[in-house]
Amino acid sequence: MKFLLDDEQAEFGRTLDRMLTAADTPAAVRAWGDGDTGRGRALWARIAEAGVFALAVPEAQDGMGLLPVELAVSFVELGRHAVPGPLVESVAAGVLLGGLAERGDTAAADAWLPRIASGQAMVSLALAEGGPYALDADAADVTFVVTGADAPGTAELRTTAGHGPVQPSLDPARRLARPLPGTGATLAISPAVEAAATAAADWAAFATAAQTLGVGLALVERTVAYAKQRTQFSTTIGAFQAVKHRLADALIGLEFARPLVHGAAVALSGKSADAGAEIAAAKVAAGEAAYAAARTALQLHGAIGYTAEYDLSLWIRKARALRSAWGTPSACRARVLAGPVAPSPGVSPATGPAQVP
Amino acid sequence: MDLDFTTEDDAFRAEARDWLAAHVPARPLPSLETSEGFAAHRAWERTLSTGRWSAVSWPVEQGGRGASILHWLIFEEEYYAAGAPGRVSQNGINLLAPTLFEHGSPEQRARILPAMASGEVIWAQAWSEPESGSDLASLRSTAVRVAGGWLLNGQKAWSSRAAFADRAFGLFRSDPGADRPHRGLTYLMFPLDAKGVTVRPVGRLDGKPAFAELFLDDVFVPDEDVIGEPGRGWQVAMSTAGNERGLTLRSPGRFTAAAEKLTALWRDEADPADTALRDRVADAVIRSRAYRLFTYANASRIAAGASIGAESSLNKVFWSELDISLHETALDLLGPRGELSDEAGEAPADGSWADGYTFSLAGPIYAGTNEIQRDIIAERLLGLPKGRRS
Ligand SMILES: Cc1cc2nc3c(=O)[nH]c(=O)nc-3n(C[C@H](O)[C@H](O)[C@H](O)COP(=O)(O)OP(=O)(O)OC[C@H]3O[C@@H](n4cnc5c(N)ncnc54)[C@H](O)[C@@H]3O)c2cc1C
Numbered sequence: 074m075k076f077l078l079d080d081e082q083a084e085f086g087r088t089l090d091r092m093l094t095a096a097d098t099p100a101a102v103r104a105w106g107d108g109d110t111g112r113g114r115a116l117w118a119r120i121a122e123a124g125v126f127a128l129a130v131p132e133a134q135d136g137m138g139l140l141p142v143e144l145a146v147s148f149v150e151l152g153r154h155a156v157p158g159p160l161v162e163s164v165a166a167g168v169l170l171g172g173l174a175e176r177g178d179t180a181a182a183d184a185w186l187p188r189i190a191s192g193q194a195m196v197s198l199a200l201a202e203g204g205p206y207a208l209d210a211d212a213a214d215v216t217f218v219v220t221g222a223d224a225p226g227t228a229e230l231r232t233t234a235g236h237g238p239v240q241p242s243l244d245p246a247r248r249l250a251r252p253l254p255g256t257g258a259t260l261a262i263s264p265a266v267e268a269a270a271t272a273a274a275d276w277a278a279f280a281t282a283a284q285t286l287g288v289g290l291a292l293v294e295r296t297v298a299y300a301k302q303r304t305q306f307s308t309t310i311g312a313f314q315a316v317k318h319r320l321a322d323a324l325i326g327l328e329f330a331r332p333l334v335h336g337a338a339v340a341l342s343g344k345s346a347d348a349g350a351e352i353a354a355a356k357v358a359a360g361e362a363a364y365a366a367a368r369t370a371l372q373l374h375g376a377i378g379y380t381a382e383y384d385l386s387l388w389i390r391k392a393r394a395l396r397s398a399w400g401t402p403s404a405c406r407a408r409v410l411a412g413p414v415a416p417s418p419g420v421s422p423a424t425g426p427a428q429v430p
Numbered sequence: 431m432d433l434d435f436t437t438e439d440d441a442f443r444a445e446a447r448d449w450l451a452a453h454v455p456a457r458p459l460p461s462l463e464t465s466e467g468f469a470a471h472r473a474w475e476r477t478l479s480t481g482r483w484s485a486v487s488w489p490v491e492q493g494g495r496g497a498s499i500l501h502w503l504i505f506e507e508e509y510y511a512a513g514a515p516g517r518v519s520q521n522g523i524n525l526l527a528p529t530l531f532e533h534g535s536p537e538q539r540a541r542i543l544p545a546m547a548s549g550e551v552i553w554a555q556a557w558s559e560p561e562s563g564s565d566l567a568s569l570r571s572t573a574v575r576v577a578g579g580w581l582l583n584g585q586k587a588w589s590s591r592a593a594f595a596d597r598a599f600g601l602f603r604s605d606p607g608a609d610r611p612h613r614g615l616t617y618l619m620f621p622l623d624a625k626g627v628t629v630r631p632v633g634r635l636d637g638k639p640a641f642a643e644l645f646l647d648d649v650f651v652p653d654e655d656v657i658g659e660p661g662r663g664w665q666v667a668m669s670t671a672g673n674e675r676g677l678t679l680r681s682p683g684r685f686t687a688a689a690e691k692l693t694a695l696w697r698d699e700a701d702p703a704d705t706a707l708r709d710r711v712a713d714a715v716i717r718s719r720a721y722r723l724f725t726y727a728n729a730s731r732i733a734a735g736a737s738i739g740a741e742s743s744l745n746k747v748f749w750s751e752l753d754i755s756l757h758e759t760a761l762d763l764l765g766p767r768g769e770l771s772d773e774a775g776e777a778p779a780d781g782s783w784a785d786g787y788t789f790s791l792a793g794p795i796y797a798g799t800n801e802i803q804r805d806i807i808a809e810r811l812l813g814l815p816k817g818r819r820s
Contacts, residue, residue: 074433074500076723077730082431142431297812312815314801317808324807325744332723333716339433354716403705406712410693 076335078146086146089123093154099384105157106245110212113157114195120156121192123147129167129276131174134186136167141276141341145283145334152287152395153294155387157246159209161284161399162198163189165277166217169198169230172269173261181230181260185215199252202274203399206249210236216252217260219270228266232257244394246387275352277399279341282355283334285395289327289363292370292388296320299374316373323369326362333358350412353405360396360405367392433726435504442497443504449481450512461785462518463640468552468594471518475549485523485547492539493547499729506681511690513781521590522546522553526599526619529670533617533658542619554592554622556600556644557667559585564802566601567611567664571646573602573618579652580604582620585645590796592642593631597621601663608661615663619655626650636788680749682722688756689718691781695763710759717752724748740810743803750793750800757787 078086096119101112120126128144130136137143144164151160167189174182188194197213199206210216216236221229235253242249297320300311310316333355340348367389371378378385396402435443459474460467478484479493487502488494497505517523527546530539545551562569571584582602592598598620605614622629626649631639658666696711724745728738760783761768770777772785794800808814 074435074439074726075730075733076431076433076726077734078431293812297814300814309815311808312817314805314817317812317814317817318801318804320812320814321747321804321807324812325747328744329717329720329724329748332727333720335431335727336433336719336723339431342432343434354719357712357716358720403709406709406716409712409715410696410708 076332076339078142078335082142082146085143086150089120089125089147089150090153092119092123093150093156098154098156099387102155102157102246102387105212108211108248110158113212116156117158117195118192120151120160121190125151125160126163126167126192127190129164129171130186130190131171131182133179134171134174134182134190136171136186136190139168139171139341141279141338142335144280145338148280148283149287149290149334152284152289152391153291155246155288155291155391157209159195159197159207159213161277161280162208162213163194163196164280165200165273166196166198168276169217169219169269169273172272173230173263173265176263176265176269178261178263178265197252198273198277200270200274200277202271203277204397205251206240207236207252208398209248210250210252211239211248215257218252218254219266220254225267226264227262228264228270229259230261230266230270231259242394244390246391247394274399275349276341278356278405279334279337279352281395281399282330282337282352282359285356285359285363285392286327286330286334288388288392288395289323289330289359289366292363292366292385292392293320293323293327295385295388296323296366296370296373303375310373319369319373323362323366326358326365330355330358330362347412350409353400353408353412356400357402357405357409360402363392364396439500439504442501443508446483446505446508447512449483450508450514453477453481454512454514458513458782459515461638462516463591463634463636463638465594468518468591471515472549472552474515475517475519475552479548484519484549485527485543488527488543488547492543499732503681503683503725503729506683507686508683510681510683510687513687518591519546519549519552521555521595522551525555525670526553529599529617529657529666532669533666537654538657551597552591552595554589554595554598554642556586556589556592556598558588560587560643563588564799566667567615569601569603569615571600571602572606573604573616573651575604576650579650580616580618580656582618582626582646582649582651585643587643588632588641588796589644590641592622592629592644593639595622598644599657601667604660604663612664614661615667616660617657617663617666618651619657620646620649620651624649624651634788635791636785680745680753682718682725685718685721685749685752685756688753688781688786689715692756692760692763695760695778699763699765707759707762710755711763714752714756714759717748718756721745721748721752740806743798743806744811746797746803747794747800747807750790750797753790753793754787757783757790761787 096116101116105113125147127136128140132138170182170186189196195213197207197210197216199218207216216233218231218233219228221227233252233256235256236250240249300316301309303310337351337355340351371389374385377383459470462468462471475484482495485494486497486505490496559569573580573582601615601617604616608614626647628645630643632641632643634640692711692714700707764778772782809816
C-alpha cells in the first residue's frame with residue numbers, strides 16, 4: 074500500500090502548473106466568456122501537448138490508456154488555473170468511445186480518439202446523468218449525445234453539430250446549450266453504448282471532482298496571499314483570529330477532499346465495483362469544500378472580491394457551477410449510501426457489542 | 431498510488447480478526463469511567479497483552495509486535511469493527527509511551543512499558559491546571575530540587591481517569607526565574623497514591639467520576655522519574671501533544687465502525703422520504719472515509735521517511751467534529767428513543783450512541799481546543815501572521 078503520488082506524478086502536476094501560470098490563463102478565461110475562443114483553443118493545444126487528453130484514451134487509439142491518478146493530478150491543476158472549455162467532457166467522451174472499442178465497436182473510436190488525444194478535436198458531451206445541457210457546444214468541434222436508453226439495448230450514440238441558444242451559466246466561462254436532436258450522424262446503437270455511457274458519466278464526475286478541488290485550492294491560496302497583504306486597523310487582516318479560523322476551516326475541507334479524489338482514482342484504476350460510490354463521495358466532498366472556500370474567499374476579500382474585474386471572481390463563480398455539474402450533491406449522497414461504508418481495503422460490518430468512546 | 435494490501439498485510443488482518451473474534455467480551459463491559467468498569471477494562475488490557483495485542487507497534491522486547499504504522503491501522507480497524515472495549519490504558523500507550531520512546535532513558539522504558547502494556551499500571555495525564563488550559567505554559571505547579579529528586583506542589587485539573595488510575599505524568603515549573611514561560615519546566619512522573627497526593631474525582635457532563643483534580647503537597651519524586659532534561663519539559667511535552675492530536679489518539683477504525691453502524695441504523699429506522707437526514711448519514715460516511723484515506727496517505731508519507739508536524743492539527747479538528755456529527759445523526763435517527771441513556775431498558779441495542787454522543791462533545795475541547803488547532807493551521811500551514819497569542 075502506497076497511497077501517495079509518486080515523484081513523476083507530482084512533477085507532472087508541477088509542470089502543468091508552470092505552463093498554465095506562464096500562459097496567462099485568466100486572460101483566456103475572460104476571452105472565452107466573451108465568446109472569443111482563440112486564446113482558449115491555443116491553451117487547449119498546449120494542454121493536449123502536455124498529454125492530458127491522452128490520459129483517458131486507449132493506447133490503440135494513440136492514447137496512454139486510462140490513467141486516473143494522472144488525470145486527477147492534471148484536473149486539479151486545470152481547476153487551480155480556472156482553465157475554460159469542455160475539458161471534462163472531452164475526457165469523458167474518450168472514455169465512452171474507448172469503452173465501445175473495448176466491447177468490439179472500434180469504428181467511432183478510431184475516427185475520433187486520436188483527434189481527442191492530440192487536442193485537435195474539442196468535444197462536448199451530453200448524457201442523461203449530466204443533465205440536458207452540453208458545455209461549450211458552441212465552441213466544440215462536435216457534441217456527442219447518447220439518447221434512447223429507455224429500453225435495454227436501444228441506446229444510441231450520435232454526433233450533433235447544432236445546438237439551441239446558449240444559456241449563460243452563473244460562471245461566465247461556462248456556456249450551456251441543448252444539443253439539437255437529429256443533426257449529425259449515428260455512431261453506434263448497441264447494448265455496449267449504455268455501459269460505455271455509464272462509465273463516461275462516472276469519469277466525468279471524477280474529473281469534475283478533481284477540477285473542483287483545484288478551484289478550492291486556488292481560492293484559499295489567493296485569499297491567504299490577500300490576507301497577508303491587506304491592512305485594516307493598522308494590522309494585516311490575516312492576523313485576526315476570525316479571519317484565520319475561516320481559512321483554517323477552508324483548508325481542512327480541501328485537505329480531506331483530496332484523499333477522496335485520490336481514492337476514487339485508485340478505485341477507477343482497479344476497475345473496482347465500488348468506484349461509483351467512491352467517485353460520488355469525492356464529488357460531494359470536493360464540491361462542498363470548494364464552495365465553502367469560495368464563500369470564505371469572497372468574505373475575506375471584502376468588496377474587491379465582489380467585483381468582476383478582480384480575477385478572484387473566475388474561481389468564485391466556477392465553484393458554484395461545478396457543484397451541480399455531473400452529479401448533484403443530493404444524487405451523489407444517495408449513491409454513497411448505496412455503496413459499502415468502508416470499501417476495499419475492507420472492514421467487515423461491525424459485529425458484537427461495539428462501543429464507541 | 432495504490433491501496434492494495436500484501437498477503438502479509440492480509441495475514442496480519444486475519445490473525446487480528448480471529449483473535450478478536452475469540453476474545454472480545456460477548457457483552458459490553460460496564461463504562462470504564464466507573465470503578466467497576468475500570469477494573470473490567472484493566473482485565474481486558476491484560477487479556478490483550480497476553481495475546482500481544484495491547485501495543486502492537488511497540489518493539490517486541492517491550493511486549494509489542496514491532497508492527498508498522500500500516501499494521502497498527504489495520505489492527506485498529508479490526509478492533510473497532512469487532513466492537514472491542516474502549517482502551518483504559520490509552521493515555522499511557524498513546525501519549526506517555528511515544529514520549530518515552532523519544533525522550534526516555536532505556537532504564538525508564540524497561541521499567542515502565544511492560545507494566546503499561548499489561549494494564550498493571552494505568553496512567554493519567556496531569557497537564558491542565560485550573561488557571562492553565564489552552565495556555566499550558568502558564569502553569570504554576572512547581573518542582574523544587576531536593577536531594578535525589580524533586581518535591582512537587584500545586585494543583586492539576588481535568589485529569590482523565592485519574593480517579594482510578596495508578597500513576598500520572600505532567601509538567602511542573604522547576605525554574606520560576608526563567609525568562610519565558612516555556613522555559614524552566616520539567617516533565618515528571620508520580621504515583622497517584624504517593625504521600626501528599628489528594629485525588630478528588632469530578633463528575634463529567636455524563637455524571638461519571640471520570641476525571642479528577644489532583645492536589646500535590648510536597649510529593650517526592652526521585653530523579654529516575656524525570657523524562658528528558660530538567661528544565662526542558664516543554665520540548666518533551668510538545669512531542670506528546672503531537673501524538674495526542676495526530677495519528678495515535680484517533681485511528682480511523684473507530685469512525686468507520688461508527689459510520690457502518692449509523693448506516694445500518696439508517697437502513698433500519700429511517701423514513702426514506704427524509705432526505706435531509708439521509709444526506710447527514712451520507713456525509714458521515716463520506717467524512718469517515720475521507721479520514722481513513724487521509725490517514726493512509728499520512729502513513730504512506732511516514733513510511734517514505736516524512737514526518738507529520740502541524741498537519742496533525744488538521745486531524746484533530748476533523749475527527750472531533752466528525753465524531754460529534756456521527757453521534758448527533760444517530761440520535762436524530764432514533765427519534766424519541768434518541769434521548770434514552772445507554773442504561774435505559776429500551777436503549778437501542780446496537781451500540782452506545784448516548785454515551786458516545788456525550789463523550790464526543792468533549793472532542794473539540796481536549797487534546798488542545800479546536801480554536802487553538804485552527805490557530806496552528808493558520809499560522810504554521812497557511813503562513814498567516816501570529817495574532818496576539820504569545
Ligand atoms: C473530557 C476531557 C478530558 C480531559 N482530560 C484531560 C487530561 O487527561 N489531562 C489534562 O491535563 N487535561 C485534560 N483535559 C483538559 C483539557 O486539556 C483542557 O480543557 C483544554 O486544554 C482547554 O483548557 P480549558 O478547559 O482551561 O479552557 P480555556 O483554555 O480556558 O479555554 C476556554 C475557551 O476559550 C478558548 N480560547 C482560549 N485561548 C484561546 C485563544 N488563544 N484563541 C481562541 N480561543 C481561545 C478555548 O478554545 C475555549 O473555547 C480534559 C478535558 C476534557 C473536556
